[in-house]
Amino acid sequence: MNDCKETPVQFGADGSLIGIVTTPGEGSMAPVACLMLNMGANHHIGPRRINVKLARQLATRGISSIRLDLSGLGDSGPASGSEHFLTQAVYDLQAAMGLIETMLGVRRFIVIGLCSGATNGLSLAVADARVVGLLMFDSYSFPGRRTRAERMVRRALAAPTNPAFIGKLGRWLQRKLSPSAAAAAAPHIFDPDPPEVTAAAFRRSMSQVAARNLAVLLLYTGTLHVTDRNRDQLGPFANEPFMRQFEYEFIGDIDHSLTSMAAQQTFMTVVCDWVLRVTHGGPSASPQLATATERPAARAGVPRPTQAFARDALP
Amino acid sequence: MTPMLFGPASRQLFGLFHAPERDGSVALLICQPFGQEAIRAHRLFRVLADRLARGGAAVLRFDYYGTGDSPGEDIDGELEGWRRDVCSAHEELRRRAGARRIVWLGSRLGAAMAVLAAKSGRCDPSRLVLWDPIVDGARYMDTLRAGHVDALERSYCVPDPIWRRRLAKDPDAFTDELFGFGVSPTMRQQLRALAPQTLQLTALHETVMLADAEDLAAHQWAQAEAARHMPVKISPFQHPLIWTSDPHPNNAMVPTEALQRLMAEVHE
Numbered sequence: 001m002n003d004c005k006e007t008p009v010q011f012g013a014d015g016s017l018i019g020i021v022t023t024p025g026e027g028s029m030a031p032v033a034c035l036m037l038n039m040g041a042n043h044h045i046g047p048r049r050i051n052v053k054l055a056r057q058l059a060t061r062g063i064s065s066i067r068l069d070l071s072g073l074g075d076s077g078p079a080s081g082s083e084h085f086l087t088q089a090v091y092d093l094q095a096a097m098g099l100i101e102t103m104l105g106v107r108r109f110i111v112i113g114l115c116s117g118a119t120n121g122l123s124l125a126v127a128d129a130r131v132v133g134l135l136m137f138d139s140y141s142f143p144g145r146r147t148r149a150e151r152m153v154r155r156a157l158a159a160p161t162n163p164a165f166i167g168k169l170g171r172w173l174q175r176k177l178s179p180s181a182a183a184a185a186a187p188h189i190f191d192p193d194p195p196e197v198t199a200a201a202f203r204r205s206m207s208q209v210a211a212r213n214l215a216v217l218l219l220y221t222g223t224l225h226v227t228d229r230n231r232d233q234l235g236p237f238a239n240e241p242f243m244r245q246f247e248y249e250f251i252g253d254i255d256h257s258l259t260s261m262a263a264q265q266t267f268m269t270v271v272c273d274w275v276l277r278v279t280h281g282g283p284s285a286s287p288q289l290a291t292a293t294e295r296p297a298a299r300a301g302v303p304r305p306t307q308a309f310a311r312d313a314l315p
Numbered sequence: 316m317t318p319m320l321f322g323p324a325s326r327q328l329f330g331l332f333h334a335p336e337r338d339g340s341v342a343l344l345i346c347q348p349f350g351q352e353a354i355r356a357h358r359l360f361r362v363l364a365d366r367l368a369r370g371g372a373a374v375l376r377f378d379y380y381g382t383g384d385s386p387g388e389d390i391d392g393e394l395e396g397w398r399r400d401v402c403s404a405h406e407e408l409r410r411r412a413g414a415r416r417i418v419w420l421g422s423r424l425g426a427a428m429a430v431l432a433a434k435s436g437r438c439d440p441s442r443l444v445l446w447d448p449i450v451d452g453a454r455y456m457d458t459l460r461a462g463h464v465d466a467l468e469r470s471y472c473v474p475d476p477i478w479r480r481r482l483a484k485d486p487d488a489f490t491d492e493l494f495g496f497g498v499s500p501t502m503r504q505q506l507r508a509l510a511p512q513t514l515q516l517t518a519l520h521e522t523v524m525l526a527d528a529e530d531l532a533a534h535q536w537a538q539a540e541a542a543r544h545m546p547v548k549i550s551p552f553q554h555p556l557i558w559t560s561d562p563h564p565n566n567a568m569v570p571t572e573a574l575q576r577l578m579a580e581v582h583e
Contacts, residue, residue: 006384006386008318008319008384010317010318018316018318018331020329040561041562041568042562043354043357043361044384045354045383047495047561048351048495048496049354049382049383049389049496052383053388074357074358075316075318075361151472154472154473155472158473162473162474162476163476163479164474164476164478164479165474167469168469222471222472223470224472225472226472226473255467255470255471257466257470257495257561259467259470259494259495260467260492260495261491261492261495261497264495
């Protein structure tokens, strides 16, 4: 904690937003700050406290950040207006940027968007030129037929010798057979639009941020698949010209909730390295990602399959 | 609501003070659960604090050292320090709430912390509300490490069968990272030593214990305390909150029955 300073803040038009500003304890402060926001209904500390851990690690490397709760989530109060939640999220994040600008004089920002947080981050990036970087962690995903089929085959092959699949199969059957169980899963809460509407919005927004040369890292995990060949999670968008300037990384050894400490460490290493590169204008990682073998295996006790870690970054 | 850091400079804690919005005589200190359970219960306690403040109670929520937004790493957390943190939070609430009667609400491991802190004699709660208290630390740790493996298996597309084998073979497996929260050797030792006989109530305050009738360990502990003539009321209470689940829509974020019951107990 001596390496950083943390300040609880209350801000926004009516003071209803709550957050924590983390700044380097000593040394120089980078001219870019990170915004960390809610993942689903988790409050601002993030799943497994990852936002706190990441904020402190970034601070030791000179990067300031604010982790905050959007209106109506976590510790923040409800919005006073009646805006759509995506619009309100942009207002809230702009209020956070305004606060950081006032407190620290920093005017450029990188959004660390986990899951649904990436959707809000993308809305902000489209709306506000102060955003220079966007991390999208297990967010938009459009796996094609081959990708889905391979996932199913791999799971089917693993099932006979893997007792975990008994539970997975049971839950799957329950969702299929029980309307109440299917309703309880409620995936539409986080993705309320039909797939074609989501895809169109994704194309439009990503084209816009590509035109602005925004640095984007699309990061996907072993929750979605066990392998990735060619930006598989982007499906039809994988080879779109506007997507090729974004970095893409699949890490099969970590999961969506960063359940193990090793997964958290891998995540923080990847994110810190990327944030520093964006901040200091360094080169994109090579497609082979030479550092891959230097990271600890996130799934303790298991040699990491070589195909489980693949980054594709084109200049 | 006011976010703040409080406590001695060497051990600051993050807290959120909900100022009372009308006259009242009660102040509430919320002693949170540990790790994933604290994340799960966060919204419930936020709503509970809001409602109570609206009704005239002063409320302080806080994070133990090494948890939530408080300084410290995961592995800096340990029960003796957390016991002192409860007293430190009590003093902060006393400073802000004046002469009000201070009630402590402790849930899960937070209930054990509340009992230990009250026993220390360093602070003067008027009433303890213990919700689903952890009275058997060894069993709790076993439940958490099994839940950790279950969470891993649910989260990965193709889980690794080694996890479950390790869980079965090695009693220490995964005890250093319960649900992704680092646990130090000291904390593990303290959890293993946490047993019903180490949790003794005092006669200086009332205690109410809310727990499912099937939670035999909690009920037996409370009955034993009642047999020692401690002023404890035992109250069977069921609710749908799954303590270790992620805050997802398939399990109520703020179960109405829990909210109403806790509000009633604080005001009793």
